[in-house]
Amino acid sequence: MIRVLLHRWPGLAGLLLVTLLAVSGAALSVYPAIERLASPQAAGGLSVGDLAARVQAEYPGVEQIRGAPSGRITAWWFQDGTPGAAVIDPATGQGVAPVDASPAERWLVNLHRQLFAGDTGRLVMATGAGVMLLLCASGAVLIARRMGGWRRWFGRTRGRLAARLHVEMARIAVAGLALSALTALWMTASTFGLLPDQARAPLFPATTSGQTGIAPNHIAALADLPVAALRDLSFPDPTDPTDAFTLKTDRGAGYLDQGTGEVLAWTDAQTLSRVTETFTMLHTGRGAAVIGLVLGLMALSVPALAVSGFALWLAGWRARPRIRRNASASRAETVIFVGSEAGSTWGFAATLHRALSEAGQSVHVAPMTAFDPARYRAAKRLLILAATYGDGMAPASAKGFIERLEHAPALSGVPVAVLGFGDHSFPAFCAFADEVAQLLTAKGWTELLPPDAVDRQSPRDFARWGRALGRTLGLELELVHQPVQPATEALTLVSRRDYGAQVQAPTAILRFALPRAGFWQRLTRRGFAQFQAGDLLAVLPEGAPGVAPMPRLYSLASGSRDGFVEIVVRKQPGGLCSGQLVALEPGSTIRAFIRPNPGFHSGHGRAPLILIGAGTGIGPLAGMIRANRRARPVHLFFGLRARDSDFFFAEELAGWQRDGRLARLTTATSRGPRPYYVQDALRHEAAEVLAMIRSGARIMVCGGRAMAEGVTAALTDILAPAGLTPAVLKAEGRYVEDVF
């Protein structure tokens, strides 16, 4: 509700208006600082009386002197029949600069306050400020939720780049943006006379002394008044004895006799008008130039927030299949939650929605991020379809679900079923769905069905679960879902290098030409337009005609900047896809698409990298070293069987060592009189490894499961003297694995 109604829709609707307000406001924020630097300031002890006398000496026809909170003094006069005005140097009373703002500033002010459209424009801009305030308030609540509480406001952010950027900018800028929006609304209300804050001048005195000619520096009320407190001093007509000085200060307003200097009438400013003055100062920065500049800088985050917010919405919108006739959350009997990263689970959810709707139920489908039990007033059951990513992590559309579930009371009489979507070749098979199921039980939710899993988007697994669900609900439920694969590209093999024949493990490094990315891919930097080593190439094997093949995933040993697509493939005994790939000849083609794997990217920092790989696991690590053109310190531990048979990338590794991309290479060969594995090499170099970790190194492991377990055991021992564990490093994102 907060995310959608109070943040997403107002944000999308007000995107351009709020951006325009913020950018013009940021540009205007520099003027008060310039004004402050350019305006001569009054000396500390100077009184308004002395200032007025100095100005009068220079300009005998002076009519008005104004003081701004910034310290700028301006005067208006009438001399020899012509009006004049200038910024005044208080030390001399002489004009030093013209009063008028520059044309650029005037143009910006007109745009920022009223869109060049008078009162209507003012109201439009005020609506923009209102939307900004709403976005700040709802955004702050969403950040607190995402971070797991207000106290963790500045905690580590995770997730996609656009989401991270959005949160990181917002949590710094939100207070300033809210202040700018609030003060803008207040000023608009004051402009339209909606606040009872106008400094009410007292009634003009009915009688005066009838005398004229007192010098301003002889008027006690002016002699005691510091220049900083002056807002406006209007001089009387010396030929009219019934006229008087009009004085406005930061404390109030009144009239002074032009013959005796006596205070004829006075009204103190009301609290509200002081609030208005303070708010105006904060908003415009006039009188508080540094605050103005800081707020201006914060306003500059708005275009970036708008772009990242829009990109997030667009990505979510594109990833979600259109669910037709989605019942509202409050009326649905069955609520289906989807945890998905790449979108395929949404397809399963759409099939389930259609089948249940056809059986006469009202069904609502939502991402797991929208979980809010208070809304499901008519719900009789909840169904959770959750994929798993990384090392048992939540997928994008389930971020924050665990925290929400922890804080929500169980709905009584509303049982829940959890169906995991995963891939058995990952060690943490459906681990996120398992975590959800366990937490539901711990929080006292009733189980509708025992937790189940769909392996590699298997239509059979899904249909089996559907039948079990049907039995529980007393329905005939036949779920037929054939997952739709992303569009594939044809890749042509350009070269191959063969290894492993001597150790009965035929392996090839296959290099394909980079296919031309389509317009949309280039625009959104997806697919073959933008990938890096560690992402996955999903290859569709040739199968029996009419049968949709499941893609097989291979870690990429190259990035799009390399200009080719490279993978390392070992022929698996009886393996359909690996057999076909290893048999490819240059010129032949395969069909494939890119699966991003952001959890296994080397990142951009300068922190050292410890890369550990065995066998074909060297592939993505070699690609990361090739991309290391800025010579970040990289230490590679490479486990192979025998140097003369499967030392993949041997020549390139030597070249990368020479040109600084690879700082150090340690190989461990397992075949021979004394088998030696990467975990042995790690223990052997424990001191160096620990020193690198202490200096902030990130560890990346790629290869078979047994090797990864051996590495974890070795690192457990190596880290112990520093009071660290692999689990701690994993939680910090400094220890990542790509295990098969």
Ligand SMILES: Cc1cc2nc3c(=O)[nH]c(=O)nc-3n(C[C@H](O)[C@H](O)[C@H](O)COP(=O)(O)O)c2cc1C
């Ligand atoms: C980079 C990556 C990491 C994955 N990690 C796991 C994992 O740790 N455990 C698991 O069971 N499945 C894992 N999977 C498999 C996905 O969970 C599975 O393909 C799922 O059906 C994807 O659903 P989605 O398309 O809705 O995101 C991973 C898939 C990818 C591409």
